[in-house]
Amino acid sequence: MEKRASANKAAKKAAPVRKTAAVKKATVAPRKAAAPVKKASATKTVATKAPGNESRTALVRRARRINRELAEVFPYAHPELDFENPFQLIVATVLSAQTTDLRVNQTTPALFAKYPTPEDLAAANPEEVEEILRPTGFFRAKTKSVIGLSKALVDNFGGEVPGRLEDLVTLPGVGRKTAFVVLGNAFGRPGITADTHFMRLVRRWQWTAETEPEKIEAAVSALFPKSDWTDLSHHVIWHGRRICHARKPACGACPIAPLCPAYGEGETDPEKAKKLLKYEKGGFPGQRLNPPQAYLDAGGKAAPPLGAGE
Numbered sequence: 449m450e451k452r453a454s455a456n457k458a459a460k461k462a463a464p465v466r467k468t469a470a471v472k473k474a475t476v477a478p479r480k481a482a483a484p485v486k487k488a489s490a491t492k493t494v495a496t497k498a499p500g501n502e503s504r505t506a507l508v509r510r511a512r513r514i515n516r517e518l519a520e521v522f523p524y525a526h527p528e529l530d531f532e533n534p535f536q537l538i539v540a541t542v543l544s545a546q547t548t549d550l551r552v553n554q555t556t557p558a559l560f561a562k563y564p565t566p567e568d569l570a571a572a573n574p575e576e577v578e579e580i581l582r583p584t585g586f587f588r589a590k591t592k593s594v595i596g597l598s599k600a601l602v603d604n605f606g607g608e609v610p611g612r613l614e615d616l617v618t619l620p621g622v623g624r625k626t627a628f629v630v631l632g633n634a635f636g637r638p639g640i641t642a643d644t645h646f647m648r649l650v651r652r653w654q655w656t657a658e659t660e661p662e663k664i665e666a667a668v669s670a671l672f673p674k675s676d677w678t679d680l681s682h683h684v685i686w687h688g689r690r691i692c693h694a695r696k697p698a699c700g701a702c703p704i705a706p707l708c709p710a711y712g713e714g715e716t717d718p719e720k721a722k723k724l725l726k727y728e729k730g731g732f733p734g735q736r737l738n739p740p741q742a743y744l745d746a747g748g749k750a751a752p753p754l755g756a757g758e
Contacts, residue, residue, distance in 0.1 A: 518683035525682035534609035534634035554754035569598035593621030632678035641681035645688030
């Protein structure tokens with residue numbers, strides 16, 4: 449009897465031990481399953497995290513207000529490359545790498561007069577194209593790119609510029625930035641143009657702390673409705689070219705100074721700041737030889753052709 453009682457007591461003590469072990473296993477399993485979820489969540493929030501101590505809501509409101517203010521300052525903002533069709537725009541955008549839009553606009557009239565279609569440029573003599581493109585710099589590499597993309601258009605897309613991002617980036621010399629310029633301005637499909645001016649300003653405004661173009665594109669696009677993306681790109685780029693310069697921002701003449709966390713990095717004296725303004729804001733010609741009428745109506749001046757002075 450004593451042996452049976454001892455056995456029963458031992459069984460009762462063992463039972464909770466088995467239950468506890470089961471509970472421990474159950475609690476460990478969800479932790480392992482949750483690890484990938486945390487990792488995926490972190491990846492998604494990289495583009496939407498507000499920098500510094502600013503809340504997400506405050507960042508969105510400030511960013512959108514800056515865009516509204518710039519829309520009033522630059523209601524005539526437009527792509528600053530002269531073009532009449534998607535083919536001319538994609539070629540001009542490829543040529544704009546490491547040079548000014550003005551220099552491209554002064555060069556493309558001769559190029560398109562001689563090679564008006566992808567078929568013409570695809571069959572061109574590279575040496576003749578190089579001579580035309582010489583003023584844009586890196587003319588040999590650019591000649592290879594524009595002839596190559598023209599051949600790709602003829603061979604793969606029937607001589608037409610495609611209207612999809614995944615197709616555009618397959619063309620020689622065409623990356624996401626160029627693709628979004630074409631999509632937004634030739635096809636009316638919204639996109640963020642993360643050029644050097646755009647990336648510099650959105651970091652200066654603390655919209656994002658990212659440094660890579662695609663991550664900046666993702667971060668900024670998350671702050672605005674998709675319908676705003678193309679015009680937003682124009683507003684930011686125009687502001688960067690005219691007022692918020694890299695080395696000497698004209699802070700004293702800046703219309704969004706109260707919203708800018710970097711105010712004071714540049715000249716704050718209003719009179720001195722006015723002397724830093726460029727293009728139509730400084731009373732000088734713009735970058736297009738054939739700008740939209742709205743730009744001319746607002747007091748903008750057309751740029752001179754090649755060899756006529758700048």
